[in-house]
Amino acid sequence: MSTSSSHPRTRVGVWLVGARGSVATTVVAGCAAMTAGLHRPTGMVTETPPFTDCGLPPLSSLVFGGHDTVDCPLPKRAEALTAAGVLPYGLTSAIASELAAADREIRPGAPTPGDTNRTPDDLVAAFASDIRDFVRRHALTRAVVVNVASTEPTPTGSALPPSSLYAAAALRAGCPYVNFTPSTGLHHPALAPTAATSGLPYAGRDGKTGQTLLRSVLGPMFTQRALEVRAWSGTNLLGGGDGASLADPAAAAAKNAGKERVLADTLGTTPEGVVHIDDVPSLGDWKTAWDHIAFDGFLGTRMILQTTWQGCDSALAAPLVLDLARLTARAHEAGLSGPLSELGFYFKDPVGDGPSGLGEQYAELAGFAARLRGDRAREGPGRDADTWAERRFPTGPLCGRPSDGEGERR
Numbered sequence: 001m002s003t004s005s006s007h008p009r010t011r012v013g014v015w016l017v018g019a020r021g022s023v024a025t026t027v028v029a030g031c032a033a034m035t036a037g038l039h040r041p042t043g044m045v046t047e048t049p050p051f052t053d054c055g056l057p058p059l060s061s062l063v064f065g066g067h068d069t070v071d072c073p074l075p076k077r078a079e080a081l082t083a084a085g086v087l088p089y090g091l092t093s094a095i096a097s098e099l100a101a102a103d104r105e106i107r108p109g110a111p112t113p114g115d116t117n118r119t120p121d122d123l124v125a126a127f128a129s130d131i132r133d134f135v136r137r138h139a140l141t142r143a144v145v146v147n148v149a150s151t152e153p154t155p156t157g158s159a160l161p162p163s164s165l166y167a168a169a170a171l172r173a174g175c176p177y178v179n180f181t182p183s184t185g186l187h188h189p190a191l192a193p194t195a196a197t198s199g200l201p202y203a204g205r206d207g208k209t210g211q212t213l214l215r216s217v218l219g220p221m222f223t224q225r226a227l228e229v230r231a232w233s234g235t236n237l238l239g240g241g242d243g244a245s246l247a248d249p250a251a252a253a254a255k256n257a258g259k260e261r262v263l264a265d266t267l268g269t270t271p272e273g274v275v276h277i278d279d280v281p282s283l284g285d286w287k288t289a290w291d292h293i294a295f296d297g298f299l300g301t302r303m304i305l306q307t308t309w310q311g312c313d314s315a316l317a318a319p320l321v322l323d324l325a326r327l328t329a330r331a332h333e334a335g336l337s338g339p340l341s342e343l344g345f346y347f348k349d350p351v352g353d354g355p356s357g358l359g360e361q362y363a364e365l366a367g368f369a370a371r372l373r374g375d376r377a378r379e380g381p382g383r384d385a386d387t388w389a390e391r392r393f394p395t396g397p398l399c400g401r402p403s404d405g406e407g408e409r410r
Helices: 022-035 074-083 096-104 120-137 162-172 189-197 211-224 240-245 249-267 313-333 341-346 358-379
Strands: 012-017 062-068 106-108 142-147 177-179 201-204 228-238 275-279 286-296 302-312
Touching: 012 022, 012 120, 012 162, 012 313, 022 062, 022 074, 022 096, 022 313, 062 096, 062 120, 062 313, 074 096, 096 106, 120 142, 120 162, 142 162, 142 313, 162 177, 162 189, 177 313, 201 313, 211 228, 211 249, 211 286, 211 302, 211 358, 302 313, 313 341, 313 358, 341 358
Parallel strands: 012 062, 012 142, 062 106, 142 177, 177 201, 228 275
Antiparallel strands: 228 286, 286 302
16 A cells, blocks of 8 residues: 655644534545555555655544544444445444544534633634644644535625634644535635735635546546436435535525536536436435436437436545645645635535546646656655744634734624
8 A cells, every 4th residue: 555655753633524424424434444465555546656755644644633522432333334344344343442542632613502701813813723732732833624524504604604603723833724514614705815815825616526426537538428417407415414404495506506516517507307316314424416407419319317426425425535644744744825726626615726536637737747746756754844833823814823812803
């Protein structure tokens, strides 16, 4: 197994928002399993030849922590995923110490229903303090904050939703940020100025793991073959925490926006049809996605394509989260900042400008790998000598460095 090495004695933090959820648990368990040589890195694009010698942090260098509003320990969560067939039988006991170590680094998230005394800036300051403490205690060279929490509804007012509070905390702590969910995160207008001036790289949003992955391949196929798509409808059946959160119509609308955008971008028009999302609790972490595509061929001949995707959400998402953490950490090390549009390959709704077809997105990702490889060749492997304490934290509304233990007020 390859573990594209950068600096053997350095360690990189991966701070997971939603750290006790199915995806996060699978990320931690999978990294431990691959580091121990128990499983191959199937599904990890960064472990394929184009990413060799890019200076990516090795899997063995990753240290996990995070925020969550639930208190189920990671080992117990992993046992539940094993019973559901998500994790291999026997793996949890083999990596028990790694799961326990990550669980010790999980801090309480917020806001919770009873948490009414703290202002948004109080919460951002507390979250940022947790992240800084994590980095200092483990002597990490850097940390990447990755949002893998359940989907939240699109905000309707000016108040920052939870995902944006965590994103603001990432900036305040001086950390690159990845939004693997459809939630608002850094997309909130109040955070745009600070994100732009933070000097930090960021990526997102909404990981592309199943139905939309197929759409990003099939959409360009129809366009390139000059076949006219008349209607494209879909249904998603899923359970688990994501199924429960997407039972909320507002959350489902946020999720569907990215699916529809891929079709509009690749087809050049928005076909008839909608995507239905149904919560089926008995499915647990598994999902079935069905698409019905009506299209016209030569002389107006009407035809149909139907696809069925049955997969395990956590097993599909976890390798992508590890890829993104490594790529974003390496981008930060290379001094890149702003939206990492080259990582659009991983997302339904990528930040920055870039293509929507999977083939073109992969070409951009491969070019990004070459860019990182070239940077490493020019600068050499020993340049990352700075420490966390020596780096300046970004400043700006909600993200400035606190004074005397208190965050700035908006």
